[in-house]
Amino acid sequence: MATLRxxxxxxxxxxxxxxxxxxxxxxxxxxxxxxxxxxxxxxxYAYRMRDVIGHLTALSEKTSEIPLMxxxxxxxVLIVSVTSDxxxxxxxxxxxxxxxxxxxxxxxxxxxELYAVGRKAQEFFSRRNVPIKQDRIxxxxxxxxxxxxxxxxxxxxxxTSGAYDRIEIVYNxxxxxxxxxxxxxPFLPFVPDPEMxxxxxxxxxxxxxDKETILNVLIPKHLNTQIxxxxxxxxxxxxxxxxxxxxxxxxxxxxxxxxxxIYYNRTRQAAxxxxxxxxxxxxxxxxxx
Numbered sequence: 198m199a200t201l202r203x204x205x206x207x208x209x210x211x212x213x214x215x216x217x218x219x220x221x222x223x224x225x226x227x228x229x230x231x232x233x234x235x236x237x238x239x240x241x242y243a244y245r246m247r248d249v250i251g252h253l254t255a256l257s258e259k260t261s262e263i264p265l266m267x268x269x270x271x272x273x274v275l276i277v278s279v280t281s282d283x284x285x286x287x288x289x290x291x292x293x294x295x296x297x298x299x300x301x302x303x304x305x306x307x308x309x310e311l312y313a314v315g316r317k318a319q320e321f322f323s324r325r326n327v328p329i330k331q332d333r334i335x336x337x338x339x340x341x342x343x344x345x346x347x348x349x350x351x352x353x354x355x356x357t358s359g360a361y362d363r364i365e366i367v368y369n370x371x372x373x374x375x376x377x378x379x380x381x382x383p384f385l386p387f388v389p390d391p392e393m394x395x396x397x398x399x400x401x402x403x404x405x406x407d408k409e410t411i412l413n414v415l416i417p418k419h420l421n422t423q424i425x426x427x428x429x430x431x432x433x434x435x436x437x438x439x440x441x442x443x444x445x446x447x448x449x450x451x452x453x454x455x456x457x458x459i460y461y462n463r464t465r466q467a468a469x470x471x472x473x474x475x476x477x478x479x480x481x482x483x484x485x486x
Contacts, residue, residue: 201468204461208454215450221285222443225436229374232433236371236426243426246419247389250412254389257408264357265387265416273308275330275361276300277352277384278322279368279427280315281435282337289369289377289438290317296379297367301327310361314348314428330355337432345425352424353417356385368427369434375441377434384423387416 199207260266278297280290297318301309313319313332323329331351336344355361364385369377404411 218446225440229436269362273361277312277366278318280317282316286439287442349421349424371433374437
């Protein structure tokens with residue numbers, strides 16, 4: 198049985214941990230609010246760019262000549278796994294790693310390599326000897342659009358050089374602070390929005406230069422925006438998952454403190470009762486003697 202001193206020490210230790218988890222929850226909530234604002238600010242531009250590209254591809258008859266839209270027999274596959282650099286965020290990273298492993302298994306007949314975004318993916322798959330083409334780590338704390346541009350530039354270069362025939366991205370889509378959805382999204386070859394691509398009723402403008410030249414310029418810009426959106430989604434989902442995990446940890450610590458306090462009081466009461474009984478017994482023994 199633990200002594201009263203040990204119980205007091207344990208209660209103090211849990212309370213200290215509780216203060217840390219509560220502070221981490223508040224920090225994650227502040228970062229989540231900022232990430233949500235960035236996602237909302239990005240949407241109008243991203244949606245309009247998607248519509249313009251969809252409109253152009255619907256009217257173009259030479260999309261097969263655009264390098265980023267060329268479909269080839271799939272022999273080499275690159276999977277981009279977007280995790281976080283830090284832990285303490287519930288199942289955020291394990292869900293991505295599990296889905297990435299599943300995709301690697303599905304392409305086991307092909308040549309598959311990994312592009313790791315975030316330290317957790319890099320550490321996990323490097324220990325399991327999964328071929329890692331490139332990794333981008335330790336930038337989420339100072340996340341900027343330039344990071345998205347660099348990742349997009351890498352992926353476009355790999356595809357256009359013929360190193361890979363298909364590139365997919367696995368990431369967490371932010372829904373709410375308590376809900377994140379794991380998404381597997383094809384990245385290259387580029388496929389326009391199906392609804393816009395099928396809409397042939399739109400007005401055909403006169404383009405200078407031609408539609409294909411404009412698409413060759415717009416698609417890389419759109420891919421930059423897509424990577425930026427994915428990074429923002431993942432970062433917001435990470436903070437939401439961390440906020441929820443820290444809230445649960447804080448509540449669990451509170452419950453532990455309550456239970457230990459009850460146990461402490463009962464143990465102390467039992468010790469006092471035992472001492473009183475010993476005193477009474479000794480006094481009775483003295484009377485009899």
